[in-house]
Amino acid sequence: MKWNKKLGMMTMALSLSGLLVACGEDDTTNNDTNMNDQMEETMDGNDHSGMDMSGSGDVPEGLKSAENPTFAVGDTAVITEAHMPGMEGAEASIVGAYDTVAYSISYDPMHGGERVKDHKWIIHEEIEGAQDAPYEVGDEVEVNAEHMSGMGGTTATIDSVEETTVYMVDFTLESGEEVTNHKWVTEKELSAP
Structure with a gap:
């Protein structure tokens, strides 16, 4: 009887801890949290954690290429x-x-x-x-x-x-x-x- 109570308590504790871990995270939480901490140190408190570093290469309508840039395409x-x-x-x-x-x-x-x-x-x-x-x-x-x-x-x-x-x-x-x-x-x- 005592063994079943202990086993039940341990199972319940493990289930609850797993539930807490699952509720506290999604597939981006750890990455976003770590990135956010690093960025806050580097960027004086600005949160750039959602910044999309890569882009499509598309440019807004009406944007014109520079005629004589300091750095040319390919430089x-x-x-x-x-x-x-x-x-x-x-x-x-x-x-x-x-x-x-x-x-x-x-x-x-x-x-x-x-x-x-x-x-x-x-x-x-x-x-x-x-x-x-x-x-x-x-x-x-x-x-x-x-x-x-x-x-x-x-x-x-x-x-x-x-x-x-x-x-x-x-x-x-x-x-x-x-x-x-x-x-x-x-x-x-x-x-x-």
């Missing part, structure tokens, strides 16, 4: 500023170069969660119904890009404005992960190898 450059951990110092291959206005923005993700501050970068052509003239710091715009989960469709506040050449790049993170068609890196965030 190699070194990324000098990290939007995400493991990016700084990576050797990048230039996939596209475009003259536009780049904005850093702050917004509340569509799915909830903490406000994302000073996200770099969206470009003028990724603003829904964009006006002809560049926006100014403090303006509110509707974002038509999904660089991070929950970004598309948000109303964002412009934090900074930069008329520049932006680049789409391929590179390899320190972890060995291949990133293709990453949008966007500005000219001042690249240097010659």
